[in-house]
Amino acid sequence: MSKTLFDKIWDSHVVKEVPGNRQVLYIDRHFIHEVTSPQAFAGIKQRGLELFRKEKIVATADHNIPTIDQHLPIKEELSRKQVDTLIENCEEFNIPLFGMGHEKQGIVHVIGPEQGITKPGMTIVCGDSHTSTHGAFGTIAFGIGTSQVEQVMASQCLILTRPKTMRITVDGKLGSGVSAKDIILYIISQLTTSGGTGYFVEYAGSAIKSLSMEARMTICNMSIEMGARGGMIAPDQTTFDYVQGREHAPTGDDWDAAVAYWSTLNTDDGAVFDMELKYSAEDITPMITYGTNPGMAIPVNEVVPEEVSEKALSYMGLNPGEILIGKDIQHVFIGSCTNSRIEDLREVADFVKGKHRCATTKVMVVPGSKAVEAQAIEEGLDVVFKSAGFELRSPGCSACLGMNEDKIPAGEYCVSTSNRNFEGRQGPGARTILASPLTAAAAAIYGKIVDVRQYIN
Amino acid sequence: MEPINQLVTTAVPMPIEHIDTDQIIPARFLKAVTRDGFGQNLFRDWRYDKSDTPNPDFVLNNSIYSGQILVAGKNFGCGSSREHAAWALADYGFRIVISSFFADIFKGNALNNGIVPIVVDDATLNQIFEAIESDPNTTFELDLQGQTLKGGGLAINFDIDAYKKECLLNGQDDIDYLVSLKEEIKQFEERQTIY
Numbered sequence: 001m002s003k004t005l006f007d008k009i010w011d012s013h014v015v016k017e018v019p020g021n022r023q024v025l026y027i028d029r030h031f032i033h034e035v036t037s038p039q040a041f042a043g044i045k046q047r048g049l050e051l052f053r054k055e056k057i058v059a060t061a062d063h064n065i066p067t068i069d070q071h072l073p074i075k076e077e078l079s080r081k082q083v084d085t086l087i088e089n090c091e092e093f094n095i096p097l098f099g100m101g102h103e104k105q106g107i108v109h110v111i112g113p114e115q116g117i118t119k120p121g122m123t124i125v126c127g128d129s130h131t132s133t134h135g136a137f138g139t140i141a142f143g144i145g146t147s148q149v150e151q152v153m154a155s156q157c158l159i160l161t162r163p164k165t166m167r168i169t170v171d172g173k174l175g176s177g178v179s180a181k182d183i184i185l186y187i188i189s190q191l192t193t194s195g196g197t198g199y200f201v202e203y204a205g206s207a208i209k210s211l212s213m214e215a216r217m218t219i220c221n222m223s224i225e226m227g228a229r230g231g232m233i234a235p236d237q238t239t240f241d242y243v244q245g246r247e248h249a250p251t252g253d254d255w256d257a258a259v260a261y262w263s264t265l266n267t268d269d270g271a272v273f274d275m276e277l278k279y280s281a282e283d284i285t286p287m288i289t290y291g292t293n294p295g296m297a298i299p300v301n302e303v304v305p306e307e308v309s310e311k312a313l314s315y316m317g318l319n320p321g322e323i324l325i326g327k328d329i330q331h332v333f334i335g336s337c338t339n340s341r342i343e344d345l346r347e348v349a350d351f352v353k354g355k356h357r358c359a360t361t362k363v364m365v366v367p368g369s370k371a372v373e374a375q376a377i378e379e380g381l382d383v384v385f386k387s388a389g390f391e392l393r394s395p396g397c398s399a400c401l402g403m404n405e406d407k408i409p410a411g412e413y414c415v416s417t418s419n420r421n422f423e424g425r426q427g428p429g430a431r432t433i434l435a436s437p438l439t440a441a442a443a444a445i446y447g448k449i450v451d452v453r454q455y456i457n
Numbered sequence: 458m459e460p461i462n463q464l465v466t467t468a469v470p471m472p473i474e475h476i477d478t479d480q481i482i483p484a485r486f487l488k489a490v491t492r493d494g495f496g497q498n499l500f501r502d503w504r505y506d507k508s509d510t511p512n513p514d515f516v517l518n519n520s521i522y523s524g525q526i527l528v529a530g531k532n533f534g535c536g537s538s539r540e541h542a543a544w545a546l547a548d549y550g551f552r553i554v555i556s557s558f559f560a561d562i563f564k565g566n567a568l569n570n571g572i573v574p575i576v577v578d579d580a581t582l583n584q585i586f587e588a589i590e591s592d593p594n595t596t597f598e599l600d601l602q603g604q605t606l607k608g609g610g611l612a613i614n615f616d617i618d619a620y621k622k623e624c625l626l627n628g629q630d631d632i633d634y635l636v637s638l639k640e641e642i643k644q645f646e647e648r649q650t651i652y
């Protein structure tokens with residue numbers, strides 16, 4: 001029988017069927033971070049349980065940590081306590097932790113792929129909705145709640161109902177100045193934030209195939225923003241080339257066997273999805289959001305639609321029919337697990353080289369990991385950022401969410417390469433406009449929203 | 458987890474669509490290392506203004522509405538997977554959330570914390586809002602075993618996953634069952650090749 005990529009991986013991980021249409025699914029990798037793990041560890045201890053497969057857990061500290069002076073203790077007491085709790089738990093249970101200052105530290109969804117821990121065919125979970133990022137490698141990767149974190153710690157399994165499957169095909173060639181972030185914002189604007197609920201999405205088509213691994217991760221990362229459980233892309237030569245040689249990648253004969261297996265991980269001809277959508281890359285332009293969820297996105301040169309929630313627009317200080325081009329921007333944030341990889345930083349540096357930020361726009365560039373930071377410095381990107389007046393900070397979630405010191409002041413606009421523009425996401429009252437790294441870089445230089453296509457050759 | 462079967466209570470209306478978990482519990486309140494006390498920051502930025510004064514326009518600050526049911530607009534709980542959202546609702550005292558659509562992860566988190574998510578169609582949701590609006594003391598009666606919710610002139614039959622219903626009725630969670638499968642899980646691991 002013809003199977004989808006999703007079916008192949010899911011079926012090979014079912015331990016058993018459970019009455020009530022549920023299945024026990026085996027989990028190959030479990031990433032944890034400081035915010036959603038403490039109560040799970042506490043539960044394990046309270047119940048007197050052991051970690052069933054501690055060697056399958058990898059921990060990092062990312063949400064709470066400051067992005068300057070990382071050699072100093074965290075100033076904010078509750079943040080420090082949460083990070084310290086993670087350190088204590090990892091010591092007690094003997095789990096590798098890439099904590100603050102560690103050379104492998106970084107945002108959980110950046111370090112997994114970069115160290116070769118994320119590999120095709122796996123099932124991966126983390127107490128974090130953007131675990132969908134790892135789907136770019138042809139994995140079933142999804143976010144879970146803390147009760148489930150505890151379940152995986154206790155049994156390496158979860159009891160789940162099988163999601164429905166959806167295929168989103170994007171064919172054609174992207175225009176210049178249009179990137180993966182624009183593709184996914186475009187798709188979410190079409191589907192709304194609930195259009196993918198109940199589904200696991202496979203992205204396919206020539207426009208997707210042509211993307212680098214970094215760009216594929218950007219797409220899969222935001223699958224959750226349309227409500228989907230996760231997103232995935234069939235592994236191919238681009239995937240293998242990215243994985244090969246990384247620390248946890250197989251070597252020698254194992255590598256050959258792995259690639260032979262990974263090459264079978266694609267959707268068979270004739271396999272049936274519960275829903276199929278098709279888009280054309282030529283229809284996609286640079287995108288921005290105007291509202292308070294990621295589905296409220298428009299092509300940069302279009303006006304704010306008429307029929308939108310007043311609550312959202314009043315929060316954003318915008319009006320129906322208004323065009324955002326020319327809107328003054330006080331902050332630009334380049335970072336988060338959506339767009340903080342080396343390719344994103346290169347793209348930004350390439351655009352800003354020889355230019356300087358607008359005097360009234362503050363710019364933060366926050367690499368996704370220590371490795372990205374080191375690579376950026378090796379390539380001299382730090383020098384480019386410095387002379388452009390961009391502040392290059394140390395890795396962490398940073399201004400993606402108002403949990404650490406990096407916040408956007410109330411009422412001010414921030415063009416952000418992150419994934420969520422919810423009310424208060426970047427700090428109470430902060431007004432977030434989601435965009436691609438290129439659009440964000442242009443906003444930094446010109447101090448306002450522009451159509452970046454007019455500024456590139 | 459507290460078992461739940463029958464409950465008679467009033468309801469709090471929140472006719473807002475796409476309420477995300479960042480609104481239910483903003484990120485800066487996720488720093489606790491226990492499950493307790495999140496209720497005081499439930500809907501924090503809607504409930505209090507910048508100087509921490511209760512916002513009189515927000516429904517939780519309006520004393521005519523109370524009860525253990527939250528009725529919300531469609532796509533409730535979208536966004537972040539933070540289970541803290543379910544903990545905050547439960548800690549505040551909600552045992553039932555009614556909406557015409559729930560985000561997946563939130564729904565799972567609610568069920569894992571003894572909160573019953575009840576999905577109704579849009580028309581029914583409006584009728585519930587109207588019933589509460591015309592009389593804030595309208596009581597609703599949950600019968601989880603029978604999968605019904607009655608009140609405000611409505612008698613609703615709702616769907617719930619059979620396995621999760623048992624868990625709610627018995628106050629039991631997945632972990633006990635999973636731990637009992639250890640031998641089968643080990644056998645599965647022996648059959649599995651991973652790279």
Ligand code: SF4
Nearest residue numbers: 130336337397400401
């Ligand atoms: S960067 Fe933002 S979205 Fe990504 S894991 Fe951190 S907080 Fe979550």
